[in-house]
Amino acid sequence: EIVLAQSPDTLSLSPGERATLSCRASQSITSGFLAWYQQKPGQAPRLLIYDASSRATGIPDRFSGSGSGTGFTLTISRLEPDDFAIYYCQQYHSSTVTFGGGTKVEIK
Amino acid sequence: EVQLVQSGAEVKKPGKSLKISCKASGYNFADYWIGWVRQMSGKGLEWMGIVFAGDSDARYSPSFQGQVTISADKSTNTAYLQWSNLKASDTAIYYCVRRTGSIWVFDYWGQGTLVTVSS
Numbered sequence: 001e002i003v004l005a006q007s008p009d010t011l012s013l014s015p016g017e018r019a020t021l022s023c024r025a026s027q028s029i030t031s032g033f034l035a036w037y038q039q040k041p042g043q044a045p046r047l048l049i050y051d052a053s054s055r056a057t058g059i060p061d062r063f064s065g066s067g068s069g070t071g072f073t074l075t076i077s078r079l080e081p082d083d084f085a086i087y088y089c090q091q092y093h094s095s096t097v098t099f100g101g102g103t104k105v106e107i108k
Numbered sequence: 109e110v111q112l113v114q115s116g117a118e119v120k121k122p123g124k125s126l127k128i129s130c131k132a133s134g135y136n137f138a139d140y141w142i143g144w145v146r147q148m149s150g151k152g153l154e155w156m157g158i159v160f161a162g163d164s165d166a167r168y169s170p171s172f173q174g175q176v177t178i179s180a181d182k183s184t185n186t187a188y189l190q191w192s193n194l195k196a197s198d199t200a201i202y203y204c205v206r207r208t209g210s211i212w213v214f215d216y217w218g219q220g221t222l223v224t225v226s227s
Contacts, residue, residue: 001170035213037153044203044217045153056215088153092212096169097155 004100023089112218127190130204
């Protein structure tokens with residue numbers, strides 16, 4: 001099973017700032033099969049990014065994904081009030097899908 | 109519009125059985141995989157397993173194999189998650205999810221069903 005470690009646990013930033021979230025895999029995800037989701041309190045998660053860098057339908061271009069191998073990054077170029085939430089990475093390289101533990105982006 | 113509508117919250121005693129549901133609409137149910145994700149209180153997401161609605165072929169995460177049963181009924185466009193012997197540690201929110209057509213990411217999510225297991 002591929003274990004995903006997300007860092008930091010919490011990111012305290014102000015609206016308009018840039019957010020950089022990290023997801024590290026215990027094994028190389030050579031396929032690039034990594035996704036990112038956003039979850040707001042009391043809501044189901046929403047797919048943001050798939051295949052490491054492709055935005056899902058309707059996702060604004062301030063969200064971008066990058067990375068390869070064991071290191072992946074979600075970047076939010078300029079935080080808007082609606083972006084303060086928890087973000088999870090997910091790998092689908094192996095037959096057992098796994099999620100990271102999440103990074104909370106909170107208002108500073 | 110694609111929608112996944114889950115059954116309501118449940119409170120059960122340990123040792124009891126339970127089956128929760130997820131009714132799909134807005135797409136051809138039989139053409140997609142539909143799965144379940146667990147979220148314990150204040151915790152992260154855990155993939156439990158998935159079923160292909162067209163032929164009921166089910167796959168499970170090793171962590172949940174033998175603990176739950178995932179099924180689908182294409183005549184009613186409904187997927188199910190069931191337990192035969194609930195434990196207090198099964199207390200969580202359960203989300204049904206639709207796998208995209210070609211890759212193992214989840215593009216639509218149900219609203220979640222809270223299951224509470226308590227004596």
